[in-house]
Amino acid sequence: MYFDRSDLTDTELVSFYKSLVYPRMIEEKMLLLLRQGKISKWFSGIGQEAIAVGATLALEDNEWIMPLHRNLGVFTTRRMPLEKLLLQWQGSENGYSKGRERSFHFGNREHHICGMISHLGPQLSIADGVALAHKLRREQHVSLAFTGEGGTSEGEFHEALNVAAVWDLPVIFLIENNGYGLSTPVSEQYRCAGLVDKAIGYGMKGIQIDGNNLLEVYHTIRNARAYAIQEQKPVLIEAMTFRMRGHEEASGVKYVPPELFEEWGKKDPIAQYEAWLLASKILSQEDITHIREELKHSIDADVAKGLETAPFAADTATELNDIYAPAAPAVAASGQTSERRFINALSDGLKQAMEQHPELILMGQDIAEYGGAFKITEGFVELFGRERVRNTPLCESAIIGTALGLSLEGFKSMVEMQFGDFVTCGFNQIVNNLAKIHYRWGQTADVVIRMPAGGGVGAGPFHSQTNEAWFTHVPGLKVVYPSTPADAKGLLAAAIADPNPVLYFEHKALYRSISGQVPDNYYSIEIGKARLVQPGDDISIITWGSGVHWALEYTLQRRDISIGILDLRTLQPLDYSAIQEIVAATGKVLILHEDTLTGGFGAEISAWIAEHCFHLLDAPVVRCASLDTPVPFAAALEKNFLAKARLDKCISQLSQW
CATH class of the missing domain: 3.40.50.970 (Thiamin diphosphate (ThDP)-binding fold, Pyr/PP domains)
Structure with missing residues (x-):
């Protein structure tokens, strides 16, 4: 394996070595802990470290990376403390996601890492958005998104690359082609000679590299970064590599021909780089031993701290409060109207x-x-x-x-x-x-x-x-x-x-x-607050959207019934206080919505009223909704489909109770 050091100093090359060895040694420790039952699951990137480490080294620290679950080297190269990473992997409240996410399904703004979701393709489009932000601000930055060869079969791969190409975004799409999507080989994933060929169809630059060569990865990403910034265009890079362990440890590797392990074992990214450093007299064997001993001591100390986690009690209020970020207060209307x-x-x-x-x-x-x-x-x-x-x-x-x-x-x-x-x-x-x-x-x-x-x-x-x-x-x-x-x-x-x-x-x-x-002027209305359209004494209609106007039209036709109308305006979050008040006003409630009946949101409102306002009811809650069919085209069919066609029948039924 040929290593091109270009203008890298000996100090930088040694630093690169430490960055490459560190995630491998962590993984070896994690596999030991997995066998001891001290961690629950592990997705191994052994054999692929050069891609994650090389790519991260090639970017600036404030440039966003969208990694996947086999990219430990991204997190370690961005200097995320191992102790806290272990807390994350353990599901601790002191991890990066308060125990809400597993392994690498988390992000962190400080380190400019965007956490993945299990549906792999969406990471690529997020990178488009970050790159667009840089483009709009005229910033000299890129974003980088990882995907696997299996992920290139997803529709989001096509969409993300197409948007990046059409909008000329400074983004790098990095494919880790390790030969298998879980157990499915590339022969069953695509028919092109190489995934890099897909770049041609999008009118973007495509490069295929040896993903096990740390310096080739580094220089390629570095050059791609410069190109993307200067030309304001995306780049697709296919890094060829091999996964030396199973998709995750429980899946095993029986589906992989044994000769592939022998072939790729000779291309191990750490062994190859280490051999070159020795041959180039940049490091001695004593230096390597010392580096590894230092890293081992550091890893052992961090792991010991990370394993000292006590179970924590779930707090329902905290969980619910963290669903939404705080919203700005409403801005009152003022001035003239038109x-x-x-x-x-x-x-x-x-x-x-x-x-x-x-x-x-x-x-x-x-x-x-x-x-x-x-x-x-x-x-x-x-x-x-x-x-x-x-x-x-x-x-x-x-x-x-x-x-x-x-x-x-x-x-x-x-x-x-x-x-x-x-x-x-x-x-x-x-x-x-x-x-x-x-x-x-x-x-x-x-x-x-x-x-x-x-x-x-x-x-x-x-x-x-x-x-x-x-x-x-x-x-x-x-x-x-x-x-x-x-x-x-x-x-x-x-x-x-x-x-x-x-x-x-x-x-x-x-x-x-x-x-x-x-x-006329700018104003806002608080989300989550319903509007009482009109009060009533006999029947209450709870509705939204077109249903508000159907209800108003109906009340004009039925002067003999006093009908109150509540326009929810917001369905999530829901104004339960307003619902309870209008239920109490009449004791008879009709929920009107245009959506189909089965599974419509009216069912949720009806269930809540039955559970919390049963003592206020004088009759069962009635739902008036559209038919459980697709929306038909012909005017007569559509009129019959819509809930409005059954409003009088539902009101009459409720009135008789």
């Missing part, structure tokens, strides 16, 4: 939020010059420029991941789903990355996803869903669903000011059909 349609109130609110938050970036399909499918951002490019109002390729998942990456660097993001139905393509990023990241390691996901939703416009099964119930179940998300122009503007301002991920639903049928008085 008549605005729902859609104009949204546009006005978004425009004022752009003025209020210079770090806010808008992303979505066709939202720039075209103004979006519903023209909400029309004229924004002229006001704020194309850097802040960004057309995106058709890749919802990567754009949501990019938004999270922007959050790592202090930016806010608004991602517009062209139709709320399309959010399924970004579901993983929302429910597993955005929703959980603050609870996992305290990182905010300062992202608003706007969701044009709902039926009544003859758009059929894939442009008419109102799918809020998919997200109300996920801790860490906030779900907002306004029904009036004033609320639409004020809640959008609050959502953007909020550092937590917000799913912001906008009913398409309300865009141009509903008008109302809206404050």
Whole structure:
């Protein structure tokens, strides 16, 4: 194995050796502890250390790395204390994630490491967002994301690389090709000669390297970094290596031909580099022995401290409080008001939020010059420029991941789903990355996803869903669903000011059909507070979105019944106090929503009322919802589908009890 030292000094080369040997010796210690039952699980990177160590050495300490579970060398090279790492691996409250995450599924802002989730692809898109932040600030930095050869089969790999290429982002995608995705060999993973060939399709530079050669990894990443910064373009690097142990220790290695271990054992990155240092007389055997003894002593001492952890008691209040980051207080409305349609109130609110938050970036399909499918951002490019109002390729998942990456660097993001139905393509990023990241390691996901939703416009099964119930179940998300122009503007301002991920639903049928008085100046409405639309004595309707207007229309037809209406406005977090008050007012409750009946959010509200307000009820809680079918296209079918068609029947039933 040839080592090109270039302009590296002897001191640097020795330091590199220590960085390379250190994670190997830690791993050997961890494997011993695993056999002793002192740790529960281990994903070994033995044989692959040169990639993680070399790449980390090649970057600046303040450049974000998105590692995977076999990249111990990233954490150690970034000088994360082993004692605290061991606490993390043990699930201690004093680890990096307060016992909430296992092994390397955690991040740390101080060391600029973004923790992975088990769905491997999303790391790549987060790196796009960090790189975009650097590009917007004209900073001389890159981001780097690891993936394995198996991960390149995921859709997120394609999406992330495509976004990086289209937007000319200074990001390095590093593939660790170790020959196996768990037990599946590369012959069953892809058909191209090398994964580096995929770079051609994205119009980016691709480089294949010997991943077991520490200096080749270092120089390649260093040069790729310089190129990405100077040219403002991404780079794909495929590092060829081999995993000398199982996917994780319990899986074993019986599926690997024995001759491969012999072949790759001769290419061991530490043995090869060590031999070169000896041959070059940079180190002597005595030096190597001394270095290893020092490292062993240090590891043993840190491990002893890390194992001295006492079990800790879970505190429910602490757990619940850490779901969300603290939100900014609401800004009261002031000054004059004007008549605005729902859609104009949204546009006005978004425009004022752009003025209020210079770090806010808008992303979505066709939202720039075209103004979006519903023209909400029309004229924004002229006001704020194309850097802040960004057309995106058709890749919802990567754009949501990019938004999270922007959050790592202090930016806010608004991602517009062209139709709320399309959010399924970004579901993983929302429910597993955005929703959980603050609870996992305290990182905010300062992202608003706007969701044009709902039926009544003859758009059929894939442009008419109102799918809020998919997200109300996920801790860490906030779900907002306004029904009036004033609320639409004020809640959008609050959502953007909020550092937590917000799913912001906008009913398409309300865009141009509903008008109302809206404050001209910037203001916000507290998320989590319902609005009493009107009081009533006989029946209470709890609803949101289009249901508010269906309820109001119905009350005009039924003057013989005194109906109270509560507009929840926010579904997560939920205003339980307001719900209890309107239940107490009438004792008869109807929950009205446009979503389908089974599993709709109305079921959750009904269950809560039955559990906490049973003594206030004079009748069973009734749910009025849409049919349990996809949203049909034909006008007659859609009218029959919508909950509005059954509202009178449900009210009549409730009145008779």
